[in-house]
Amino acid sequence: MPQIAEFQNHPIFALLLISMGIHVQKFTFNPFQENTYVIHDGSSCVIVDPGCFDRNEQLELTGFISKNNLTPLALLQTHAHIDHVLGCHFVIEKYDLDFYIHQEDLPTLTSVPTYAHVYGFPGYNPPKEPNKILHGGELLKFGEIELKVLFTPGHCPGHVVYYCEKEGFVINGDVLFAGSFGRVDLPGGNLETLKRSIFDTMFKLPEETLVYSGNGPETTIGTEMRSNYIHQF
Ligand SMILES: [Zn+2]
Secondary structure, three states: OOOHHHHOOOHHHHHHHHHHOOEEEEEEEOOOOEEEEEEEOOOEEEEEOOOOOOHHHHHHHHHHHHHOOOEEEEEEOOOOOHHHHOOHHHHHHHHOOEEEEEHHHHHHHHHHHHHHHHHOOOOOOOOOOOOEEEOOOOEEEEOOEEEEEEEOOOOOOOOEEEEEOOOOEEEEEOOEEOOEEOOOOOOOOOHHHHHHHHHHHHHHOOOOOEEEEOEOOOEEHHHHHHHOHHHHO
């Protein structure tokens, strides 16, 4: 196989680079069926909410990254419930990643070891302390990937979503689900706060925005504005 470098000055290669865009790869991991996402630009990537726990799940994630020659640059958390953090220790150690989380969700993260065994994860290995503390409103850049951090509490105190305006998608964690919304009965949950996050932040995004949820299928902001169960509350 010829080396890619031989083509780098060819106009078709330049066109290929332009058309590559940003891609979102979804994985569904662990008994909670949590969605883990890898966002990449064909070269760099970020990992969001790694829920991979057993060896096969870890290999599925790392296999995708190596097969596509991606360089992981960061670990981003929407929030720190157990199903979203089961793979944090693994990916941080594997790729030596910066670890992003909202300040208000640090207690959610540090509480996981106290209850992990109750959910059947006595072997849960906590990750290192996050080194990139978010407050909401940041614009994060990783290679060609640009993500705006939107503070969306209610499901838990420090929930954020990662909005890619240029590509028209949002990594939404457990705020919206297709037809439904995140539970508010766990510690730090609050229905009124969640409603404000949904109506004042999520529903202010363009209707065509693609929503990647922490569980279940993708949806759009417009679909949820019209028919989400939150309207009953
Ligand atoms: Zn959650």
